[in-house]
Amino acid sequence: MELTEIKIGLTNRVTEMVTEQNTAVTMGSGNLPVYATPAMTCLMEKAAAEALEPLLPEGWTTVGISLNVAHKAPTPTGMEVRAEAEVVAVEGRKVTFTVRAFDGREEIGSGTHERFAVLREKFTAKAEAKRC
Template sequence: MSENLEVGSTKSRKITIDADRTIDFMGEDCRVYATPSLVRDIEHACRDLIVESVPAGQDSVGTTVSIAHIAPTLLGMEVTVTVTVAALDGRKVAFDVTASDPLDKICTGRHERFIVDVGKTRDRLRQKAEKLAAA
């Protein structure tokens, strides 16, 4: 890991909510930011903060997500996702997360990621694929 990643490190990311990030099952006039899209945006913000702070060849994978999606965000609104390193335990990084649109706080929660060596991960995945092909 890197000394640049420490408890309190924070990153914010602004996202304009486009149609691909919204639900469509209640009709066009009820399109709002979908929870799975919010989770993806949180994961990307956390990953970005980690990748900026660790040596080349390292990355991270998500392991736990626990959020409350507490308010709707309309199509076309801008959301700010803010992630803050809450705890470090070896290669495990826990983030406190919030998201807001111009009118409401829309999310609070926690996300955990594990820092991995990309080459070793690639090797493990290749071995699993070989086992699957042989099964």
């Protein structure tokens, strides 16, 4: 399967508010009441995944296969965070993104993310087979 609809330069943005639920202390990734690195990386992945979803054939989805990011600045509760994902390479079923996150003042994180297109049903069956 070729991802012919997905082109270099495709972008997507998503946002969320920093709340008590996505702070480092609540998520267990630290002990400060600031935006958690796992929350930032999740928002980056969401931006990438949502960019691809409408362009995939019926029955297909993408899964994250790598994420390499730096979380460069803290963000307190009450601020909004925006994550952006841009396609920089398409190789067969693998799509590579640059990802960046911003709060209202500055860039707070950046890096790369790779996703791989899979048949939803086949992938789910493979995961479920581990239960046996």
